[in-house]
Amino acid sequence: MAEVVLNEVVKTYGNIYAVNHVSLTVADGEFVALVGPSGCGKTTTLSLIAGLNEISGGEIHIDGRLVNDLDPKDRDIAMVFQNYALYPNKTVFKNLAFPLQMRKLSKSDIEAKVLSAARVLDITHLLERKPRELSGGQQQRVALGRALVRDPRVFLMDEPLSNLDAKLRVQMRTELKRFHQDLQATVVYVTHDQLEAVTMADKMAVMHGGFLQQYDSPKNVFDNPVNMFVASFVGSPAMSLVPLEAVSHGGAVALRSPEGWELPLSPRNSRKALGASTNKVVLGARHSTVKLHREEAPGSVPGVVYTVEPTGDITFVQVFLGDAIVIVSLDPSITVHPDQKVWIEFDQDKIHLFDGATEMALATA
Structure with a gap:
């Protein structure tokens, strides 16, 4: 060959x-x-x-x-x-x-x-x-x-x-x-x-x-x-992407949505967000790294269920976070319904951050 x-x-x-x-x-x-x-x-x-x-x-x-x-x-x-x-x-x-x-x-x-x-x-x-x-x-x-x-x-x-x-x-x-x-x-x-x-x-x-x-x-x-x-493009379902705005509070950085909720970032992710060319930062998450809560939990942000798609061994739930959709995979035994208010928790060790202007991945400085 x-x-x-x-x-x-x-x-x-x-x-x-x-x-x-x-x-x-x-x-x-x-x-x-x-x-x-x-x-x-x-x-x-x-x-x-x-x-x-x-x-x-x-x-x-x-x-x-x-x-x-x-x-x-x-x-x-x-x-x-x-x-x-x-x-x-x-x-x-x-x-x-x-x-x-x-x-x-x-x-x-x-x-x-x-x-x-x-x-x-x-x-x-x-x-x-x-x-x-x-x-x-x-x-x-x-x-x-x-x-x-x-x-x-x-x-x-x-x-x-x-x-x-x-x-x-x-x-x-x-x-x-x-x-x-x-x-x-x-x-x-x-x-x-x-x-x-x-x-x-x-x-x-x-x-x-x-x-x-x-x-x-x-x-x-x-x-x-x-x-x-x-x-x-890569992944099935695809990675969820949520456009947000980086805001600083002293030495800490959070991502703020147009609806007003904020997601505090870990020190490592804060450094990534500060490397963006503007304050526009896009949060990316795979379905398997996101948790869905029926009640408010520490570090979670509010959303509304859009669709529920049972596939047998996994149920995929699409959740509106403002105008963006986040896909979460659940055990089939967990029941949620369209239009139900839920809370989404992101794993800070597994999220991806992208520059909202260039669309390139942000790396730790």
């Missing part, structure tokens, strides 16, 4: 930047997920690596070789698409064999490679079937197999699970993760589903508006988002 390096990569369409000076390194054998909302530039970035789009600026290296001007067939990559792109009139065996026939391999080499890939993906029993006789998950395995037989240096996958139903997606996530572990393959994987990225990837590249927002392990992206976009 091979290392993939993007250095200040740019793709423009007229005056529009689809990819805006993106730099990242995918290590040899690493699984990297490009994630973000529709139009963020992730699929365009993958197409640039593949050579399907012409690069406007910067450099792309695969295995130490500059590939900017190389055709896709010369980059030693294999792509897996969301629509499988199988030949409907060919058997599974012939679908797998086709790219090898194009490379003019011998009949014995083709058979050996096809059977080897089929064993890895557990599709040996499907080799004589046509694509229309296969389930969605089986077709996806065949598409993977067609990429695998080429023995590429890099696998590029563009939302390969998006056409599958929810149950099959979970199953195929497991299959893809095992595929990567067994082969130690270098994989660049595009998805709009951040849960896929969190469960499968070694690293996540979070993109928005053509820019690379954060590139790190899923755990670090989840635990330490660099800005409000990443905080609101």
Whole structure:
């Protein structure tokens, strides 16, 4: 397998930047997920690596070789698409064999490679079937197999699970993760589903508006988002964000809401808030770090229940704090009702603070 390096990569369409000076390194054998909302530039970035789009600026290296001007067939990559792109009139065996026939391999080499890939993906029993006789998950395995037989240096996958139903997606996530572990393959994987990225990837590249927002392990992206976009995108449910105003009382700092309540900050969080470019500070909290009280408690702030969403083992409650909504997860045995007045308690060791003007995470000075 091979290392993939993007250095200040740019793709423009007229005056529009689809990819805006993106730099990242995918290590040899690493699984990297490009994630973000529709139009963020992730699929365009993958197409640039593949050579399907012409690069406007910067450099792309695969295995130490500059590939900017190389055709896709010369980059030693294999792509897996969301629509499988199988030949409907060919058997599974012939679908797998086709790219090898194009490379003019011998009949014995083709058979050996096809059977080897089929064993890895557990599709040996499907080799004589046509694509229309296969389930969605089986077709996806065949598409993977067609990429695998080429023995590429890099696998590029563009939302390969998006056409599958929810149950099959979970199953195929497991299959893809095992595929990567067994082969130690270098994989660049595009998805709009951040849960896929969190469960499968070694690293996540979070993109928005053509820019690379954060590139790190899923755990670090989840635990330490660099800005409000990443905080609101990664996590299910997303992090709650509450716009507030920092006010000083002597040496202490509190966050004040437009409704007038104040949340005193710990010394560490006070130092963070004082580092903001203005007095506008946004408080961020994950649902699992927030406590809901039915009566006023020390350090809590008042809110009103908006919706209650039972999911079986967890109940998610959306609470209005002024105009902002905070999501709290509760044990199903705890009952609350819409429009009920409640009090919210934030864990000072687990809240996030963001600069309300720049939207960047505030660090301890």
